[in-house]
Amino acid sequence: MTRTPLRPLARILDARARGENPDVIERENIRMRHEVMRDQARARAQTRLSVLGIAFFCAFSVIGLRMGVMAASDAAEPRAASATPVVAATRADITDREGRLLATNMETSALYAHPHQMIQPERAARELARIFPEMDEETLKRRFTGNGKFYWLRRTLSPEQRQLVHDIGEPGLLFARREMRLYPNGPVAAHLLGGAGFDREGTQSAEIRGVGGLEHEFDQQLSDPSRADVPLQLSVDLTVQAALEQVLSGGMKLMKAKGAAAVLMDVDTGEVLALVSLPDFDPNDRPHAPTSGHPDDSPLFNRAVQGVYELGSVFKAFTIAEVLEEGIAKPDTMIDIRGPIQWGRFRIRDDHYLGKEADVRKILVESSNIGTARLAQQIGIERHQAFLRRLGMMESSPLELPEAGAARPDVQSNWSELTTMTVSYGHGMSVSLMNVAAAYAAIGNGGRLLKPTLLKRHGAPEGSRVMSETTAREVQQMLREVVTEGTASFGEVEGYEVAGKTGTANKVKPTGGYYEDRTISTFASIFPASDPKYTLVLMLDEAETYIYGEDRRTAGWTAVPVAAEAIRRIGPLLGLRPLIEPDRTADITLTSN
Structure with missing residues (x-):
């Protein structure tokens, strides 16, 4: 940009020759320079506002589009980051020939301990032994006060047991999500079903594996995630x-x-x-x-x-x-x-x-x-x-x-x-x-x-x-x-x-x-x-x-x-109708004359 001098010599000399005041020329040049500077500043501001507006428009468009995609998709449970390997927990149901349930899954919890996070390990051991009589208080105290960092305490908990452990208030006692195998009919068809137990275990889930009977024979089919919604239907009538x-x-x-x-x-x-x-x-x-x-x-x-x-x-x-x-x-x-x-x-x-x-x-x-x-x-x-x-x-x-x-x-x-x-x-x-x-x-x-x-x-x-x-x-x-x-x-x-x-x-x-x-x-x-x-x-x-x-x-x-x-x-x-011979109403023989 070419800057115009505030007091150009030629114009000053010409103004003096005509008897005019040379300061007027300087003031006029200053005014014109300020106007040019204002125009340039206004143009820059308009350019910045336009760029910022376009950026905000693009950002809000992307956010709106993403929200629309999420609203139209199926809900999914977020998965927490963990170093524990992911293990399959879903297992198909087993039903009888009429669709009556013989084996299914039930959500439950497991209990484990982080001794290094415990505040009162002796009290935790005492309370756990009170809730679970099969646990030995002295053994728990040794574990909780030792150098161990992790202990499984129970593979399954009832809702009542979970609440009692929760009421202890010990931060070192933690719960793991579980799906356990449930047989709603108890011992009925026990030798057919066999039973199942936990295989690979993590703090987030555990893998269920058949240990006998049909649970073992069809273990691969029952544990296939792609067939989790397809029950194994038996010929047995419950x-x-x-x-x-x-x-x-x-x-x-x-x-x-x-x-x-x-x-x-x-x-x-x-x-x-x-x-x-x-x-x-x-x-x-x-x-x-x-x-x-x-x-x-x-x-x-x-x-x-x-x-x-x-x-x-x-x-x-x-x-x-x-x-x-x-x-x-x-x-x-x-x-x-x-x-x-x-x-x-x-x-x-x-x-x-x-x-x-x-x-x-x-x-x-x-x-x-x-x-x-x-x-x-x-x-x-x-x-x-x-x-x-x-x-x-x-x-x-x-x-x-x-x-x-x-x-x-x-x-x-x-x-x-x-x-x-x-x-x-x-x-x-x-x-x-x-x-x-x-x-x-x-x-x-x-x-x-x-x-x-x-x-x-x-x-x-x-x-x-x-x-x-x-x-x-x-x-x-x-x-x-x-x-x-x-x-x-x-x-x-x-x-x-x-x-x-x-x-x-x-x-x-x-x-x-x-x-x-x-x-x-x-x-x-x-x-x-x-x-x-x-x-x-x-x-x-x-x-x-x-x-x-x-x-x-x-x-x-x-x-x-x-x-x-x-x-x-x-x-x-079985739907068999008894074959009953009709009773003879009377020992009378009809004869003709």
Whole structure:
């Protein structure tokens, strides 16, 4: 910018020559300079205000846009910064076939301590020991006054316990958020569900992992965050499960049994509607696995799938089915049943005299060991083994439980003709209750062996054919006669046409041989016999009842009455309408003249 002199020499000289005052020129130049300076200052101020206005406009536009985006988005809980690794806490629910809740999650709190932040550690130890009697006051004092920086005190707290700890007012006692697994029905279906516990833990959350049963088998699926809203739906019916447990528990006490188990299966779909093992436990407070003693002494032991037993005469139905299927005999074929059968130092005898000969039907109905052994001799070793293998009796049950896969049938390695004879009536081979239930379901559905499942199925699977429909129907009729005329007479339930077979076997000693006064009593049933829908296999471990002046241990006196009561209770729950014959109104015959 060119500055104009305030007193330019040329104009001053010219003004003096004309006699004018040169100071006027200076004042005029000063005024003009000030005007120019004001104009420049005004322009700068306007420019700054414009820039500032644009900046404020942009800022408020960005803030308004962000607020609009946040208002339109889903709400999310802010996550606090922490050095603790993030662990998954969400776990899918488990429901029964009708959608009733069997397992879910519940929010709770855990308690931990930072001793270095405590103001009164001795008082905190004293108050905690008062709230939680299992905590030792002296141990807490040593921890709180020592050099430790962090201690877990409780993995779960009830709301009342949390409030009591909060009222202590100790800043070194802190709470951690937790989701714990809750089983609202307590011990109902305990062996199916198994239970869950905490795995990886942090102060913000803890990971839940299955430790047994379905919780363990489907752990990956249940803990998948993408499937947290999709419950695992079981084939089990909660009301039927609870009723069967109640009846079995009462029968176990009445018969003074050590344990009991039962499996209820749909013969057309292979769905397990109820599975019971007693004694049981509460998965909300799952006991620790035993470190000594026999496994079945623990309530964690699942007798229905984990235990393998010699189940006695329930096997006779398989032997009869095979001789009919192979064309070796017919229901009315007569068999020599004179005995005992002597084989080396072993003898095969019947419990009661049945005559010199009996037809195949009577051998099953009256449960003749000699007659069944004679039929097994005609079958032969290879065919007998092959048939049992087709029935699934040589392999672990494919049920979706980790305990089932570990329970392999106990089969003799040196299978001889004597083995074929003893196995034909259920001795010398140990299997699980689930194996027998699947095989009896095949008899009930017309000869198709189905893979048992604990998951709800939509539609009936094809299965593998193990016997013809004709053979299955004939065996069904014979099993019905076992109840109406034979060893399972206490199994008759009015309106439900129960068919089944008893089985009593002395328990095997761990060191070899058999106990004389300990038995496994079993009743394998199908109902209704005219149109089979379900199979119920029930077992009592070391059952005994005192009737007619003596102790009774056979299944006809122990397992059968309990199974009959179970069918009477669960029949209506299954939607089965009793088949009642109408009474005759009068003995009058209309004749025409």
